[in-house]
Amino acid sequence: MSNAPTLQSLLTEAMTQAPGLSRHVLNAIQDELDSRPKHFHLLDGWRRMRARFANDFETALLPLLQASARGEDPLQRKLDDINSLSLVDDRQALQDVAVAHVIHAVEEHARAELHQLGNVFAALRGTARALKNENPVRPALFAQALLVALSSVEMEPQARYELMQAASQPMASGMLRLYSALCAQLRAADLSQMVASHAARVDPDAELRLALARRSTQPATLDGLARRVHEHNTRPAPLGHATAATGVAAGAATPVFRAGHGPDLLSRLYDQILADPRLLPPLKALLARLQVAVVRLARSDANLLHKQDHPTWGLLNRVAAHGMAFERADDERLQSFLRFIEGEVQGLIDVAVPSAALFQQALSRVEAHLSSQAQQRSERSAQALGALERETLREPWRKLLHEQLAAQTTEAPLGPKLRRFMNTAWVEVIVQAMVLHGRESDQAMMRIEWVDQLLESLHDTPDERSRQRLRQRLPGLIEGLRSGCDAIALPEAQRESVLQELMLQHGRLLRGMSALPEAAKPIEASPRGPNSRELSPEELLQRLLIERESEMSTQWAHTRVNRGHLPTVPVQLYDQGDSPEARSAVGAWLDGLHIGGWYHLFVQSSWLTAQVAWISESGQFFLFVGQDPDQRHSLTRAALERLLTHGLITALDENSLVQRAVDTLMQDLDDAV
Template sequence: MSALNPSLQLALQRLAQAFEEAIERTQEAAGQLAGSALKAARRDELLLTQALLRQQRSQCLGQFQQNLIQAWNPKSETVAQGRPSNWSELSLLDDTAVDAIVAADRIGKALGHSCEWELREVEAYTGALLGDPEAGPDRNPVRPELIARALLAAVDGMTDQPGLRQTLSEELTRSLSLLMKICYSDLAMQFVQRGLTAQDMRTVSAEGGGRSSSGDGLSTSQAGALGSSQAGAMTAAERQALGGATAAPAPIGARGGLGHVEPVVMDLLRRLHFSAPMLSQASLADASAPAAGNLIHLHREELRQATQTPLDHMVIDVVASLFDAILADPKVPPQMARLIGRLQLPVLRAALGDTSFFAKRSHPVRRFVNRLASLACAFEDFSRDPGLGFLQRVAELVEEIAGGDFERLATYEKQLDALESFIADQGQKLLQAQGQDTAALLERKEAQARQRLQYQKQLEKALGELPLPEFLRRFLSRDWSAVIVHAANQGEQQELMARRQGRDLAVSVLPKGGSAARKDFLTQLPLLVRGVNLGLDNVGTPEALRKQLFADLLPVHAEALKTPALSVLDQNLLIKRIEAAFGLAVPDEAEALRATISLDIDLEQVFAPDEAHQVGLVAEAEVAWTGEVDIDLSAEAAAPLQAVDISIDGLPSAEAPEPTQGAALFEHLQLGCVYRMHTGEGWRKVKLTHISAQRSFFIFTEGEQIAKTVTMTARMLRRLCESERLKAFESAFLLERATARAREQLAALLPAKSGGR
């Protein structure tokens, strides 16, 4: 057997990669199907399928590759002849061979069903791959028919039981068919990168290629209107306009699908989606524009006919009920409800392929829909910015999903990242429009607070073994260390002065025996007191603390004047140790952050009164914590949803909903969402506009056009949550609310149980 040329070797690696991913998907899907199987025999068969794939994965992949290599061998008749099958010759074959040919033909059609355009692009390189300019699509070495034969050979090598072989081939075909579009796109991209020359695209006949010349979803007239070279150069938008709805190629090896859905179901979902009218930019912000219709209800019978299992039928009904509740939810502005309505069929596709959609609150599709609804509650006016800008950006993201490749989790994760980035940027622009960079100021204050804390710990350790009164050691390490850090940020001269004053304050309590030492002390004392007061003024130290300091120093100084002095050597050694303690370098911001990242820091201390007023800092002392808070915010207030409230019989058990009040709410605060806050006499609606990098400061804004800033430290905000003075504006996320309503509706349709509801 001759060696493969580099281009075919590259194709082999990419096909093997796709087949390996299909094995992984099939293994996972078999376990899920086994859990929902109604018959024990079917469940056992699926579990055995899963076990075979797990145990013989390497052998299966190796057999697949080996069969492809044999088919690509120039001496093999598979590629050399490549002519249409003559059904009259089948009389010479036994029944097993006939079944194999029929199965390979069926699997080949399934693999090529949804990747017509991508396959045509690859077929353009057939001549370059085989070194034969006359080679046509019927000799394409990566055509679905050859891949189907390799798949069957791999299955035959795993087991000799007919039932298991059929299950394996069916499930692997379903998984692999979802990957062929990306696989062919990647191959075409790789062939271009290797410098292969493409031939002009030719119309593929049903006889030669086993596919209709009209392509995937194209009518005969549409296909005939396309020139040979134009068909190969069509953009994704042009293909969507013609019904192909082909998305841009994904990166090689990209993973993260939404589970298996039959190609025929995907085709139907795309057709129904593109048949629905799109939203115009003019009506985007119009609250009185017609509401979105429930497409799933309108096409329910068509969708049920395309799907096969009772579980799929139930999922269709559940998702339809979900969107009934979503589109009628009073908390969702009508402008946003219409945009979310554009996601009906993508959400249905996610639910059909992955039933964990109903259980995992972290599911990207759920997070995206919930996030849109929650963010929309923060805007009061969508006719102008910032509400209008938000709607326009959301419309772009929604159309990119609905009109693109919504079969992949990565699509939703990408849009979520784009949405989060937009919200963060919009919040920064809002704060900057107020004429101050509040976020930057808070970052500096946090860095300063961390430097203070770390330097305080270092100075406290250095002073720990010195013979100083406990009150003075505590003052120098806790309060005067803040003065030194502040001075270090002002300049070298100010820092040296602050260190010297701290050193002099420590030396002032040492024994003074002798008239000369007493005279020097009494002469320098007024200057020392003035310097200490100035330093404390710079960091806003309360007056009460100063009075207490000087009151404690008075008897200590009096005692020091009466106590005999130490020897000159001991005195000098002690002063050297004090000077060494105050000679410690102030840690830089990065060092301080690493050392204090896990510590609870009182950040209010770093703000001067005018700075606190500038950023709208709410201090703990400003809240009447002993006052009663009216828990019932409105007539619509309801008890928080429980996991059992949003579970649906037949679907995976739901995770507990995220908290909307209480201490746990602090860990679930989200940028851009609105909350109800009670810090004074009543409740007010605020929007979380900024969260510092270390989640130490939180900036809320009240109002939209002329926003008032409300800033809180993490300690303050956590206490608000614990005392239930901060609550989420939504009683639960949109999909949790909708699922609870859908569950109630479905329960009402079921016959009442005896003795129960």
């Protein structure tokens, strides 16, 4: 049909609709703010940006639509340098939460229209199925333009977040009008068959059963499923009841599972595991081969069908979670992982009588392999991010070291130049080593230990033996001082004056005198309190290494990983305000982040799939590496906490393969009652 819509014509129509959309959103936001007292505190900021809103919105939106028309991903960011890293902090995470709120409102308002448009765009591109991130007019583009338009004046992050929330419904109603206009073109061209042919290939019955199974407040357990099967198989049927299809007489159990429920339960459970639509075919085939070893184990291990934390199910969940991070079966990294797992599976199959310990050992090797692979992928980036993190700690470390060195040297026999050097330049020497190499690196520890060596060298030498030991130490001590000065490029004049004073003090000691003349000795510090005591050198060194809370960087970066659908993220306790239970739940979840684990998270208007590749020493910085090794996402702990409390991050294995199978089978039992 000559007048049938094309990808280009639909995008051109969307661009044509942009001015009308911007005016609608402008007026609707004003009405929303005027009509609700809770928004009155936002009016001042809104008035300052109102006159330029429409222009700013269109200026931000049109380049995104034009990029879509060129076949590019308008939200994708490329990193030119693999070592170019910045951080998504709490401020940026709050913006991402606001964008996600707008996207959700639009999707809820225009669900049917988005379904039609997604299928048509997939058909026009020749894609097998519709993917949200491949819709060139998806809500994320418009939400990003809205964020830009609402950022034209300076506002507190929380106020801008609330303004985005207030704008979400006006945006949703405007987007419904735009999407409806595009769908009208589809109906006029009679493209209903195209829409139907690219519907998402999802088993609605399976999805419904799984959704029903999750309505309970507590998830089903494997032990609970085993008990239900036993109760179901031993429950007498109503009087006079018989099952024609199976010939079961009145009073017999309804045969959803056979009476010998152990082997049958395992078979049904494994069948349900292999039926999971998220498993790619090669991964499904590998797990099918593993069933031989699982069946053998079940004959000797009664715990297998009663404990969900059994290492057998842990192995299946870990393998499936990693495999589900990939969208294509021919991905070389997936193929490499499958080759590794093939060896583990074959080893379990070859054992005539496998044990839980063997499965635990295989699981440990898989965890170690995934962790090693993740670290290799991120090695260069992790080094850069580690240095970036430590740079943010420079000032807290400097302050702490200054305090501790001052306390440690208060009563030490130091000349005035040497004392000033220790409390200023040598603090910088230690801090520089910590920033460049790590807080507990050999280089940093060497600079810290030099302090002890210096103070020990200034002790009195009452006999020739002690003076001989001092002579032997002096070359290394002086070399350590010069090396430290070189590390911070201390001017020659400053270091020489310190060296001269130090040599004079050591000269006195070698002549059997004290390091300082009696008149120059430091005045003893007054007592600090009735219960106070001087810290030992070991205690002082420990305090030198205490880490202050990190200052979160305000920079951020993101590259997009294509996702076909939004995952369902259970918020649970995480959004329950500032209660102790919520804080505990959030802390426990964040502490559970581990290298090698895959996660879904929402960053800069898109869901992405990424693997934890590095966690900082302080646990405050995290590096995620996407499916493309060049896609790196560095986030602070505060940013992850913000995403978690709004349901915008979830572990790929949080709703495990085995748990989904148990939930579905439990629902089957409920349906059979």
